[in-house]
Amino acid sequence: EAGVAQSPRYKIIEKRQSVAFWCNPISGHATLYWYQQILGQGPKLLIQFQNNGVVDDSQLPKDRFSAERLKGVDSTLKIQPAKLEDSAVYLCASSLDRREGTDTQYFGPGTRLTVL
Template sequence: EAGVAQSPRYKIIEKRQSVAFWCNPISGHATLYWYQQILGQGPKLLIQFQNNGVVDDSQLPKDRFSAERLKGVDSTLKIQPAKLEDSAVYLCASSLRDPGKGYEQYFGPGTRLTVT
């Protein structure tokens, strides 16, 4: 079974530039999550999708961050314009929506963003 795929793995941009991250979840996983992990901290949920609908985006800085999950499969997270404090690893995860199979999430390798 293929895991969660993310690209790019690394990105360096200057502040005020824009950047986009891509995620392909595990086949059949209806729920998709984007997390921000700042160095030395745990992951912080930015947005949660159920199929192509948003379940929770309460911690997404909507003035600069946007995300979409067209067709309920792949997802894209965009930052425009980037700030220095956006330097972090952006993790994508997916999960089955089936209480009988547990609530565990499967994570991709992440995209390390450096804003200079």
């Protein structure tokens, strides 16, 4: 079974530029998550999708971050414009069904973003 795929693995941009990350979850997983992991901290949830609908985006800085999962499968996270403090690893995870609190989340390898 293929795992969660993410691209690119690394990205370096200058502040005020735009960037987009892509995630393809495990086949059949209804729930998709985007986390931000700043160096020295644990991952923090940015947004959660159930199929193509947003369940929780309370921690997403909506003035510059946006995310979509149009067909309920793969997802894109965008930052526009980027700030220095956005330097982090962006993790995508998926699970079968968010309504089960016992449901295991499977993580992708992450995209390491450096903003100069």
